[in-house]
Structure formats: C-alpha cells, structure tokens
Amino acid sequence: MHGALNQLPEVPVLVADGVITDPESAKGRLLAASASLFKQKGFARTTVRDIAAEVGILSGSIFHHFPNKESILLAVMSEAISLALARMHKAVEGEQDVVKKFRALVRCELEAIHGFTGVGFTLLSSEWRYLSETSQKEVLKLRDEYESFHRNVYAEAKAQGLIKVEPFFLRHFLRGALAETGHWFHLDGNYSLDELVEQVCLTAALPK
Amino acid sequence: MHGALNQLPEVPVLVADGVITDPESAKGRLLAASASLFKQKGFARTTVRDIAAEVGILSGSIFHHFPNKESILLAVMSEAISLALARMHKAVEGEQDVVKKFRALVRCELEAIHGFTGVGFTLLSSEWRYLSETSQKEVLKLRDEYESFHRNVYAEAKAQGLIKVEPFFLRHFLRGALAETGHWFHLDGNYSLDELVEQVCLTAALPK
Amino acid sequence: MHGALNQLPEVPVLVADGVITDPESAKGRLLAASASLFKQKGFARTTVRDIAAEVGILSGSIFHHFPNKESILLAVMSEAISLALARMHKAVEGEQDVVKKFRALVRCELEAIHGFTGVGFTLLSSEWRYLSETSQKEVLKLRDEYESFHRNVYAEAKAQGLIKVEPFFLRHFLRGALAETGHWFHLDGNYSLDELVEQVCLTAALPK
C-alpha cells in the first residue's frame, strides 16, 4: 500500500506544498511504518523498537526526528487528515451535481480509510485517546474542517429533497459505517470499491 | 449507569441463569469497574492498580478472581455480549412484524452501547485487539450468534422489499453507525433514544 | 559508619518520634545505601541499579518505596537535616555559657558531616542542585531553622565581645570551612574530632 501511495501523481505536489512529509525521506518512512504498526497492533502495543526495526534503524534514532512517541501518532494523524482534506477538495472541485458530490465524498473517505492515501485515517478514531489533550485540540481543528465540509454537502442534498435524515445525524452514521469498513472490507476481496460506494448510496436511498 | 443496571428487573434472573456475574459480588464489582476504566482509558492504559483502587482493594487481590489482566477483558466482553444476546431475544420474542423487529434490534443495540445493560459492549470493537487469539475465538462464537440473528432479520426485510441493500452490507454499515453513537450521542443530551432510533430508520428509508 | 548510627542510643527515640526512618526497615536501608552512594559517586552518577544492588533488591523494587530517584535524594537530605537539628538542640540544651554553646555547635556540625548521625549532611551542599525547585523549598525550611539557630548563638558571642566578625559572615565562613573538612579530614587519621574543634576555635580566636 505504501508503494501505491508513492505512485499517486499528486504526492510530489502535496509534498512540495508542505501538506505531507516526503514519504521517501527518513521522517516520511518513519511515519509510514508507524502508521502501519499502529493500525496493526494499536498505539499502546507498538514499541518504538518495533517502529525502528520496521524502518531499519535503532530505537534511539527515532528521537532525532520526533521528541517522543506520542508526537509520532500526532504527526501520523494530522498528515492523514491533511491529505484527506486535500484530496477531498480536489475530488469535488467544480462539481455542481449534489448526488455526484455525495458519491465523491463517500468514495474519497473510503479511499482514505483503505489506504489509497496512506494508512492513518482509521487511526483517527481508534487511537484517538492516546493523544494528549493538547494534541487532540490540534487535530480537532483539521477534523472540524473536514467534518463541516461533509455536513454542508449533506445539507444541500437535504434541501433538494434527496435525503430525509438530518445532516447532523447522517454524518455521524456515515462516519461510523465507513470507518467500520476498515474492519471487514478488503480491496482485494469479492467486491470493488465502487460496489461498496453503490451499497452505501443504496442504503441511504440516494437516487443515481 | 451502574445503578441503572442493578435496578433492571431482569438482572436477578440473568444472574440466576448464569448469564452474567452478580454485579453486587466482589467479582461483579471488579468487572463493572474494569469495564468503566477500559472504556475511559483503554485496556492498555488501565493498570490493575487502577482497577483495584476503583474497587477499593489492592492490586494483588485481583489475582484471586482472575488469573491475569486479559481474562478480565475477556470476562467483560463475554458478559457484555451474553447480556446483549439475552435482552435481544427477549425484545423480539413473539414479534412477527419485520419492521417492528428491525426497530427492536436497533433499539436493543443502542441500549447495549449506551449502558442500559452495563458498560462493555463498545469495548467489543475498540479493545478487540487486546484479546489473545484464543479469547477472540471464544467471544467470536457469541458475536456470530448475535450477528447472524441481525442478518436474518435484515434478510426478511429484504425479502419483503422493505430495504434494497444487501443484508450483509447493511449489517456492517449499521454496526459501525451504531457503535459510533457511543462517541457522540449522550442520553442526557438533546435527543432521546427513540428519536435516535427514528433517525436510523429514516436513513435506511424504512417505512414506519 | 552505618553500624555506628544504629548503635547511637537516641536513634530508637528519633525513629519513634518520626524524625527519621527506622534504619532497619527496608526504606531505611534504602536511604542509608543511597546516601552513601550519593556521597561516593554523586547523585547523577549513582544509578537506581547501584542503589538496589547495595541493598540487595532489584531496581524495580525501589519504586515501591519512592516515586522516583529524586525523591530519594529529597528524603536523604531532609532526614539528614532533621537529625542534625534534633541532635543540635539536644547538645546545647540547658547550656548557658556562650563559648561552650559555640563549641557544641561546631562539634555537632562536624559530627553530622563525618557521619556520627548518618551520612547525608554533606550532600546538602554538594548535591543541592539535583533537587527540583519544589524539593529545594521543602528542605530550605529546615535549613533556615538550622542556620538561624547558629547565627543566634554567634550573635550572642559578638554581643559579649568574644568575636569581632559579623555573625552573618561568620556563619557563612564556618559553614564552608566545616563542610570542606568532609574532603580532607578523616576520623581515623592523625587528629581527633576534638582537636579539629580546637583548631576551629583557635582560628576564630575564641577564648577557651
């Protein structure tokens, strides 16, 4: 999946813009390895020695790049959300049709969850509590931006009579439902990502 | 919320049937305290000293009731699912109307998540990875029973043309959406549990 | 020297009064060993493993008695000064002659420095900087009590025309001179403690 990330055409642009750390730099490789391990074993069970071993350095060297273990989690999380934000904006750019925007958002979030934009997005919820309060606030700013963008599109859909549920509820339901796909849906399984998007829209009774 | 649990009329029955540990026994109080702490701080960050302090004993004494820390988590989880199963069966008992059964299942799961049946249900997903493989298999049996019951009701609804999405997908979506309510919905907030159930059904475009 | 401490007749009284920790208890042995090592190698160079090895336990066990390494230093220091205070009061109790009081104070401080009352007194100056600010304030209260007692006796001597120098200066000079004996004077060497006291008084031109 890391490989996939590097091959995405927009990555160099995002690196240049400072959205994310260069995945080929030492720090970038550290982040990718950490994200992957945090996802596999959880933050608490992942030791800095594990991370170092994954990258091929010694544990002490990690602290050249990050002041402590928690700051790695913080970096993984804020890069994940920054990347998701950037890709989300690009995905709906210029689109007027609300249904298409809705589908784009769903697809974008699923891509974020399933690693098209690098691991890390799922950690936002599963490892949230391991972030210090200060760090939580920092990430919360980005999350709020992301969430309100979603809610606004849902509100448009509601205004056009395309859905009946309140945007506030719908966003919470969808976030949960999509995050959960991280636990059961596999890209290389029986269903494609597009079929998954389709089932989500079907559930919400959204017209094509 | 613990108090609420104890006041539920069916608790003595469930205790007598061996479904759950007597919440007034030493072991029961240990489980309740553990569940609450695991939910608050996560399994990994909760120390056996924390648990002992919450119950008012010393850390060493815990090991007279449980062989190790993980077995506490296992007990919390299997009691949570057993309780949820028992209450679920009771809730749909004798009911023929599929829509009513669907609503009952949703309500039941929300009650489990929000503590009507004691804390612990949320932990099933959030702390799942801290269970050893052996323990996971043990709990999985109960979860499978629970999950397939849900899927069967959804399949009925599909057969009657009430919903369009595949039961398999719907169950996964719903599980995620409902579990997520644990992070944003509060019983003492602006909305009642019934309103929440209503919004869930609205989202799935389910007729009344 | 530890042995000497235990044989002092007043020790049981002081332990009973809560002035010092029982030197035969686990905590007391830990303190004695720590004080001795801190004196030998300095606080920074003494590892908790060193201390544990000296006492015959494992390093982790130390933290059953003290929350961290610094708190051991704090305890060593406050016990040292508390003990010195107690013995000082006893030494001048009922004495009216200023010259005799002066000699008693000098002797008392030398005894504290050279271990008659347990190691630790010298550390008060040499390892002072390793104490956190909070801990410094705590110990400072005791030190102030000790220092002002000395200054008061010197002021009496000045008032009686026995010395010419200001008490403020004299106390600072004496503290330095006596502390320094810790680096060159040895009880088992060529001179006795009484001869040392005599030389101090000679230097200050104090009549017999």
Next chain:
Amino acid sequence: MHGALNQLPEVPVLVADGVITDPESAKGRLLAASASLFKQKGFARTTVRDIAAEVGILSGSIFHHFPNKESILLAVMSEAISLALARMHKAVEGEQDVVKKFRALVRCELEAIHGFTGVGFTLLSSEWRYLSETSQKEVLKLRDEYESFHRNVYAEAKAQGLIKVEPFFLRHFLRGALAETGHWFHLDGNYSLDELVEQVCLTAALPK
C-alpha cells in the same frame, strides 16, 4: 563576566604565554560556555548539546576541539588553576609584608572564585569527582603548587606570631570558607570584595 575577563589587560599576555586559550578563539568560547554551564547545572546535567547551543554550533562539532566531554572539564579546570596561579604570583610579586601577602592571596582567590579570572575555579571542588583519575592527577599537580604557596605564606605568618592556628588547618578552613562565598556572596550585592576580605581577616584575628 566574560566581558570583564576579556578586558583584563593581562589576558593577551597570558594567552601569548600559553597559560590560557584565547577566549576569542572557537576553543576559548567553547571553554567559557562550558564553564558557565557546568557551574549553573553541574557537569553531569550539562549535555554537549547544551554547550554547542550556547556557542552556536552543533553538537558533533565539539569533537573537533575536544576528544570527549570529560576533556572539556579537564581543560576548564586546568585553565582555571593556571590562570589563578599566574595572577597569584603577580599579586604577591616583590611584596615583603606577610600580612599584605596574606590579604593579597585571599583577595586573589576571591577574584578567581567570583569570576575576575573567568569562571571555572569553583568547579575545581564542586565537579572534581567527574574527572577521571588520570585527569585528577594532572590537575592535582597544579593545585598542589597553588596550595603549597598558600601554606608557605601562612607558615610565615605563624612564625611571626600573627596567627595561632596550624597552617595546615588554616589552609583547609580558608579554602572551604572562600569557596563557599561562591554560593552566597555576590559582587553586585551589599558588600564589596574588599569588605569581604576584611571580614575574612577579622575572623582570623589578623592585624591590619
């Protein structure tokens, strides 16, 4: 205080004679910064990164000037004592009056302690134990020269009946008393250096 050091007229001479390192050279600035930090925080708590930051270089660069951290301490110490020796010889040069020589020595030592000759002299006692045995021996040669010079002047005073205490004891007492001034006396406080010298002589009952 560093500024003051550089302005002293004899510094260029001493640099030219190889007594001390040029305080404007890279090595000299490194020594000054180290001495200052060692005094503030102690040798053990001062990191090479601290020193490097103070000088404005990176930690790795330090090792182009010194083979290891301890050698910095050694250099600071031997320069301190060399400088003190040079200034001491100059101060008593041609002086016949023992009382005046005594005063000159006291003043000289106080100047060394309070920074007229650059920080570092106090470290000789406080950080002594952090020197390896080999280094201790090296500095000891210089210290012995310094100490015996003092003792000889005291012996002269004793021979002339000006003091009563043994030179051996007096030197130890004075060293301690003067070193201690580093902890409480401040040049910019209520008393001048000359008043301090006066109080020292008063204490030792030395005639004017």
Next chain:
DNA sequence: TATGAATGAGGTTTCATTCAT
C-alpha cells in the same frame, strides 16, 4: 481472601560519540 513487598522483563527516553557528506 486480602495484603503489600518484591520481582523482572520490558518500555520510553537520553546522550556522548561517530562519520559520511
């Protein structure tokens, strides 16, 4: 059953030192 001192493995972090650039 409860206690609490002790264990001991393992965690995060620090830091002097090295070395290719």
Next chain:
DNA sequence: CATGAATGAAACCTCATTCAT
C-alpha cells in the same frame, strides 16, 4: 571545520504477576 543523522549503551521508570504472611 562544520553538519546532522545515526548509533547503541544505559538510564529511569512501569507494571503484571507472585507469594509469604
């Protein structure tokens, strides 16, 4: 000479678990 990433040993500290009382 300077850099700064990397090293690797060792530091402090945590904590589930044991066991004699």
